[in-house]
Amino acid sequence: MSQHGSGWTSRRAFLTATGAGTLGAVAGCLGGEGPEEFVVTQGELAGNADPNDHNATPAYNVFDPVYEPLFDLTPDGEIQERIVTDWEHVDDGEIELTLRDDVVFHNGDEMTASDVAYTIDRQVDEEVGIPSPQADGMTGITGAEAEDETTVLVEHEVNPELAETGLGVFARVVDEEWVEEREQPIADEMNGTGPYQLVEFQAEEHAVYEVFDDYWGEEPPFDQLRFQAISTDSTRVADLETEASDVVTNVPPADVHDISEAEGLDIRTVVSFRNIFLVMPNDDEPFDSQAFRQAMNYAVDNEAIISDINDGFGEPMSQPVPEDHFGHNPDLEPYPYDPDEAESLIEESGYEGEALTLTCPDGRYLNDTDIAEYAASQIDELDTVSCEAEIVPFEDLVEMVLDGDPTTAPDFFLIGWGNPTYDSNYGLEPWFVEGQASYNFLEEDLEEPVLDQRIEEAILESQTVEDEDEREQLLQDINEEIHEAAAWVFLHNEESVYGVRSDLEWEPRGDERINPGEMEL
Amino acid sequence: MSLAKFLLRRTLQGLLVIWGVVTVTFGIRVVAPGDPVAVILGPGASETLQEQVREDLGLNEPLYVQYVDYLQGLVVGDLGYSYQSRREVEIMVVERVPATLELALAATVVAIVIAIPLGVVSATRRNEPADYGATTFSLVGISTPNFWLGIMLILLFAVQWGIFPSSGRSVGLGEAVVSLVTTGHANDLLAWARHIVLPAITLGTFFTALITRLTRSGMVDELGKPYVTAAEAKGLPGVLIRYKHVLKNTMIPIVTVLGLQLGTLIGGAVITEEVFNWPGLGSRLISSIRSDDWPLTQGILIFIAVSFVLINIVVDTIYAALNPQVTAE
Numbered sequence: 001m002s003q004h005g006s007g008w009t010s011r012r013a014f015l016t017a018t019g020a021g022t023l024g025a026v027a028g029c030l031g032g033e034g035p036e037e038f039v040v041t042q043g044e045l046a047g048n049a050d051p052n053d054h055n056a057t058p059a060y061n062v063f064d065p066v067y068e069p070l071f072d073l074t075p076d077g078e079i080q081e082r083i084v085t086d087w088e089h090v091d092d093g094e095i096e097l098t099l100r101d102d103v104v105f106h107n108g109d110e111m112t113a114s115d116v117a118y119t120i121d122r123q124v125d126e127e128v129g130i131p132s133p134q135a136d137g138m139t140g141i142t143g144a145e146a147e148d149e150t151t152v153l154v155e156h157e158v159n160p161e162l163a164e165t166g167l168g169v170f171a172r173v174v175d176e177e178w179v180e181e182r183e184q185p186i187a188d189e190m191n192g193t194g195p196y197q198l199v200e201f202q203a204e205e206h207a208v209y210e211v212f213d214d215y216w217g218e219e220p221p222f223d224q225l226r227f228q229a230i231s232t233d234s235t236r237v238a239d240l241e242t243e244a245s246d247v248v249t250n251v252p253p254a255d256v257h258d259i260s261e262a263e264g265l266d267i268r269t270v271v272s273f274r275n276i277f278l279v280m281p282n283d284d285e286p287f288d289s290q291a292f293r294q295a296m297n298y299a300v301d302n303e304a305i306i307s308d309i310n311d312g313f314g315e316p317m318s319q320p321v322p323e324d325h326f327g328h329n330p331d332l333e334p335y336p337y338d339p340d341e342a343e344s345l346i347e348e349s350g351y352e353g354e355a356l357t358l359t360c361p362d363g364r365y366l367n368d369t370d371i372a373e374y375a376a377s378q379i380d381e382l383d384t385v386s387c388e389a390e391i392v393p394f395e396d397l398v399e400m401v402l403d404g405d406p407t408t409a410p411d412f413f414l415i416g417w418g419n420p421t422y423d424s425n426y427g428l429e430p431w432f433v434e435g436q437a438s439y440n441f442l443e444e445d446l447e448e449p450v451l452d453q454r455i456e457e458a459i460l461e462s463q464t465v466e467d468e469d470e471r472e473q474l475l476q477d478i479n480e481e482i483h484e485a486a487a488w489v490f491l492h493n494e495e496s497v498y499g500v501r502s503d504l505e506w507e508p509r510g511d512e513r514i515n516p517g518e519m520e521l
Numbered sequence: 522m523s524l525a526k527f528l529l530r531r532t533l534q535g536l537l538v539i540w541g542v543v544t545v546t547f548g549i550r551v552v553a554p555g556d557p558v559a560v561i562l563g564p565g566a567s568e569t570l571q572e573q574v575r576e577d578l579g580l581n582e583p584l585y586v587q588y589v590d591y592l593q594g595l596v597v598g599d600l601g602y603s604y605q606s607r608r609e610v611e612i613m614v615v616e617r618v619p620a621t622l623e624l625a626l627a628a629t630v631v632a633i634v635i636a637i638p639l640g641v642v643s644a645t646r647r648n649e650p651a652d653y654g655a656t657t658f659s660l661v662g663i664s665t666p667n668f669w670l671g672i673m674l675i676l677l678f679a680v681q682w683g684i685f686p687s688s689g690r691s692v693g694l695g696e697a698v699v700s701l702v703t704t705g706h707a708n709d710l711l712a713w714a715r716h717i718v719l720p721a722i723t724l725g726t727f728f729t730a731l732i733t734r735l736t737r738s739g740m741v742d743e744l745g746k747p748y749v750t751a752a753e754a755k756g757l758p759g760v761l762i763r764y765k766h767v768l769k770n771t772m773i774p775i776v777t778v779l780g781l782q783l784g785t786l787i788g789g790a791v792i793t794e795e796v797f798n799w800p801g802l803g804s805r806l807i808s809s810i811r812s813d814d815w816p817l818t819q820g821i822l823i824f825i826a827v828s829f830v831l832i833n834i835v836v837d838t839i840y841a842a843l844n845p846q847v848t849a850e
Contacts, residue, residue, distance in 0.1 A: 047605035047812065126570055131562050187608050203606045204808050205800055230688060230798045231808075234672050238687035239798075241680040395813045399559050 037208070037224035040514055041236055041245040043363075045229040049201050050185030051172045051192070052122050055133040057418060057512040058249075062207050062227045064515060065220075066106070067172035067192035070097070070116065071164075075509045076324070077422025079168035083111070083193070089160040090153075095167075097152040102216045105175045106190075106197040113146035118176035120144035120154060120167070130185045136430055137421065138166040140463060158463040159471065165421045195220040195517065204229060221520055231363075240265060240499040247506075247514065250366060251499045253311035259499045266502035269495050271315055273510050274418040275322055275427070276365055278358065278375060278489035281406040281440045286351035290451075293486035294335070295345035299382055300375045301337035302491045309370050313495035319479040320417075320427045322493045324510070327424030327462075327475025332483050334490060339382060346384040356387040359410035361394035366494055372414045375489070387412075406440045416494065420511045424475040428459050432482070441487050451485055524841060531837050535830035542826035543595065543819075547588055550815045560604045560813045595823070601816040603809075610820035613805065618824070621801035623694050624793070625786035627717050628725030629779060636729045637768075637775075640736020644744060645763055655733060662730025671723040671796035678719060688798035691716050720797040724790055728782055735778060739771035773844070780836030784829035 046059035051067040054060070071079040086098040103111040122129040124138050140158030147153050156163040178191045190198040195217060196209035206228040211220055228245075230236040237255045239245040241262060251259060251267065260267045280287035280296065287293055306314040315322070318332040346352055356379065360372030372389040379387035390410075401409050419427045430436045433456050441452050458478050465471040483490070498508050505520040557580065558571050575581055579590055594601060600610035643655035679687035690713070692700070697709035743749065744767055752762045791803030798804070802821050809817035 048607060131570055183607070185607060187606055202800070203608075204805075228689075228798075232796055232798070235675065235688050235796055235798055238675045238680050242683060242687045244686055244688065393811055393813075395560070395811060396555060399555050399813065 037226050038222035038516065038519075039226045039228065039245045039247075040516075041228050041230050041239055041248045042514075043229065043231050043233075043236065043250050045204050045207065045227065047203050048185055049188050049190050049198075049203070049207075050130065051174060051190075052119075052132040052134060053130055053185040055137065057420070058229075061512075061514045063172060063190070063192075064194065064513070065196035065209050065225060065227075066190045066194045066198055067174065068103075068194040069168070070171045070173065071168035073168050073420075073511070073513075075507075075511070077165070077326075077420075077511070079164055083116070083173060084167075087164065093156055095154045095156065095160055095163060096147070097154060097167075099150045099152065100216060101150050103173075103193045104214050104216075105178065105193055106212055107175065107178060109175050109178065111173060111175070111193050112149055113152045115176045116152045116171075116173055117144040117146045118179075119171055119174050120152075122174065122179070123170060129179065134170045136436065137170045137426060139163070139425060139429060141166055159466060161468065162423060162425055162463055165423055169420045196225055199224075218517070220517055222516055225516055237499065240501075243501070246501050246504065248499045249496070249512075249514070251497045253313055253367070253497070255499075256311065256497060264502055266500050266504075268498045268500055268506070268508050269313065270508040270510050271322070272418070272494040272496040272512060273322060273325075273420060273422070274365070274416045274494040274496075274512070275317055275320065276314075276368075276371070276414070276416045276491045276494055277317065277320075278412065278414050278491065279401075279409070279431075279440055280412055280486075280488065281409045282487070283406045284411070286349060286354045286356075287412070289349035289351060290485055291345040292349035292351050292354075293489075295342040295349065296379065296489045297335035297486050298338045298345065299342035299379045300489055300491070301378060302334060303337065305371055305374055306492050309367050309374055310492075310495070313366070313497060314492035315495070316492050317490040319483045319490065320431070320488070321419060321424045321479060325419060325422050325424055325427065327472055327479060329476040329479040329483075331476075332480060335486075339378075343382055343384055346382065352384040354385045356385060356412055357410070358387055358389045359397060359413040360389055360391050361397045361414070362391050364394040365414075365416045366497075368414060368416075371491070375414070375491075401440070402438050409440055414491075418512065420513075422511075424479065425459070425463060428475075428478060428482075429463075432456055432487070433459055451481075455481060455485070524838075527841055528834070528838060531834050535834055538830050539823070539826055543592065543823055544588075546819045546822050547591060550819060551584060553813075553815070555813050557604060557813075557815065600820040600823070603817045604814045605809075605812050605817070610816050613817060614802065614820045614824050617800065617802045617805050619693050619695060620690055620799060621787055621790055621794070621803065623717065624720055624724060624790050624799060624801060625783055627721035628728060628786050628790075629783055631721050631725035632728040632732050632782075633779070636732035637736050639729075640733045641740055641763060641768060643733065643737040644740030645759075647741070655737065659730040659733040659737075662726045662733070665726060667723050667727065668792045668796055670726055671719070671793055674719045674723060675796070685719050686716050687719075689716055690800055720793050720799050723796070724786060724793040728786065731782070732775060732778065735775055736771060739774060740767055743767040743770050773840075777836055777840055780832060780839070784832040787828050788825045 040061070042058045042061065044058045046054055046062050051063040068083055070082060070084045072082045073079055083100055083103055084097045085100055088096045090096045097116065099113055099116060105111060118128070120141065121143055123132045123134045124141050125143060126132070139162055141154060141156045141163050144152050144154045154163065154167065173193055175191050179186065182189070188201045188203065190201065195212055195215045197212040198207065199210050200206070200208040206226060209225040211223055230239060233250070233252045236248050237251060237259070240248045240259065256267050259265050278296070278300070280293050282288045282293065302316045306312060306316060316334040318334040319329055321328050358372055358376045360369055362369055369389070369391050372391070376387045376389040379385060397410070397413060397415065401413065401415065417427065430438045432441050432452070433439060441455070455478060458474060462471055462474045462478065465474060496508055496512055500506065503521055506518060557578065558574050561574055562571060579587055582590070598611055600614070602608065603610055603613055606613070639655045639658065643652045646652050675687045678684045692709045692713055694713055697713040700709040701707050749762060749767060752766060787802070790801055791806055793799065794801045794803035795807055802824065806818065806821045809821065
């Protein structure tokens with residue numbers, strides 16, 4: 001277990017004596033400190049303590065020890081009972097949830113069906129509490145109501161499995177009375193039903209927890225737990241190397257070898273649910289041309305990006321969703337690197353001489369700026385177009401992209417999309433259905449019937465198809481159509497790289513969730 | 522000019538600087554891309570709700586009204602609410618001040634402890650190896666970017682030798698002292714000390730190099746003056762001449778620079794805090810910029826400006842009190 005913030009290390013202490021003797025003596029006088037706790041260090045945390053005011057995996061990791069999900073979600077994306085012990089499709093558009101009757105909040109309040117219904121309403125209805133960014137993930141769920149103390153009726157307008165997935169991934173129970181007593185969103189307090197209760201929360205800095213004695217489930221593995229944020233990669237890695245952290249996220253590829261070789265440390269990797277791609281909003285020239293968009297796919301060597309920039313971490317992509325996601329089309333191959341074909345398609349499009357700017361966030365994804373600069377340079381090497389990369393803060397890009405208006409987005413930008421539902425719908429709907437936050441595909445005159453409308457209608461239709469085989473086929477067809485349409489430059493599926501202490505029994509998950517309950521020392 | 526008039530003039534100048542900083546940061550906020558409502562509500566909020574928040578924040582008002590409202594708020598210490606956390610900005614600023622102040626003061630201590638003896642040795646042993654060593658150190662110290670130095674110190678003293686922690690602050694100094702007084706145990710104080718060593722060296726290195734140079738050149742000037750020759754002729758010991766008489770006269774400009782640099786250190790701690798994950802104003806400033814949290818960015822910048830101005834006024838006052846020529850000018 002880490003000595004919080006101490007960095008005092010018996011393993012490394014004085015291994016290299018040269019020059020360290022005097023300072024070692026000084027440091028020895030200064031001593032060690034702090035109780036033992038298990039420390040997880042991420043690049044970022046959460047801006048406030050409200051579990052419904054975020055939609056990013058690092059924030060969910062901070063909330064999950066306290067705010068318990070309704071369902072357990074297996075690494076394969078299957079939902080299993082947790083607070084909900086049974087669920088049933090009772091009618092068209094209705095799911096009945098049966099809840100445990102022994103769940104209590106950390107302030108001592110008993111959890112009721114009313115709390116669960118309030119939680120769901122708070123996510124999907126902006127009039128309840130706050131407008132929650134999680135609403136997009138709760139596809140088609142319109143509200144919920146308590147039928148009795150342990151039964152909740154959820155109303156939805158989509159395939160029941162899709163609605164269940166939304167509930168399984170996004171719903172975390174809050175205490176209605178406790179929340180309503182506070183200013184919205186909740187700034188720095190937490191009150192959930194999970195195995196840990198909050199001891200201290202500093203926004204964007206750290207969250208410290210201790211075991212909640214009245215938790216209904218299994219006792220968690222660590223007495224004290226800390227999630228903290230260190231945004232500087234080298235400092236985060238050093239925190240692991242000095243044993244101040246037990247798990248760190250997003251280890252840069254350049255540090256992987258050193259950590260692998262270090263005594264007592266280990267690297268764990270897993271192919272992530274996060275897909276990296278270049279978006280070409282096609283409301284304007286030159287991206288209104290399918291040939292031009294395809295040319296961009298042929299111009300960028302995504303295999304080289306994976307091998308040269310990400311040191312082999314990543315899988316090339318051919319479509320909007322990764323493998324193992326429901327609706328992924330296994331027959332599609334990534335666009336090959338073929339600059340000649342790219343030149344030919346650009347000539348066909350009639351957009352020779354275009355000067356492109358590829359906008360990229362700074363530091364949000366693994367080697368994002370290097371990837372953007374590499375892709376831009378490959379496009380720039382073509383004789384018929386020029387391209388340069390422009391680096392902007394992630395929040396600025398998000399603001400331009402996620403307003404549901406393609407006309408305000410940059411002309412050409414790099415972004416990543418994590419799909420925690422493992423269903424193609426959450427990889428497609430936000431980007432291809434008008435009215436959704438990141439809608440950026442509105443091609444108007446390519447062919448008959450109009451491509452963007454056809455894709456949009458197919459996505460909406462897939463949400464209501466009850467037969468799973470039929471739905472899977474429909475989603476595969478949509479993914480194929482988007483591949484052909486070259487809506488994006490499909491790059492790669494990220495690989496999550498964690499640095500951990502080697503005696504930690506833990507397999508990282510593709511959905512980037514870090515659940516201490518799945519760990520053991 | 523009397524001291525009172527001198528002070529009044531300095532205060533008015535300080536207020537002008539603060540007003541300038543407030544106006545410039547307000548102006549940047551206005552022209553910067555991005556909509557505060559989008560930052561607060563995130564994507565997908567309804568038009569009605571967006572309009573309501575815009576109304577609540579006064580963003581529908583003309584710019585001059587927003588500006589006057591902001592100035593009025595400043596006068597009573599109301600810096601608004603953070604877009605991200607929805608907490609009062611003044612609280613978010615004040616809670617980070619101790620960490621930054623601790624770091625700035627520790628860096629100053631590092632500078633004083635190292636630079637002054639080094640400067641004295643360098644001046645009294647001119648053109649000897651000690652002098653070459655000291656001048657080389659000061660040159661390297663002034664030329665070294667502190668983000669690089671910080672990472673190197675982490676690699677050596679935290680990762681390689683495991684002597685100091687690589688990041689974080691453990692507890693605050695105040696808390697550690699209270700713990701020492703109430704429990705008699707120094708654990709918290711020692712933990713605090715261990716955490717601040719590397720950041721303080723990183724932040725203080727440039728400052729150390731600067732003071733070393735100042736001390737050396739001041740000492741060299743003073744050592745050539747007739748009173749030193751007279752003292753030597755009287756047979757006073759060299760150590761006494763150097764440390765009691767010469768150094769004392771050299772210290773006046775050094776003390777002035779120390780005071781002024783403290784303000785610079787508070788503002789300049791941004792990178793050091795980021796590298797060491799030190800929870801001070803600098804790291805909060807960076808995160809506020811990253812998240813387009815303009816009220817918080819403005820609040821921190823204004824606090825730094827006010828601190829800088831106040832420190833300057835205090836230093837000027839002390840200097841004026843010590844040296845009446847200043848007010849006479």
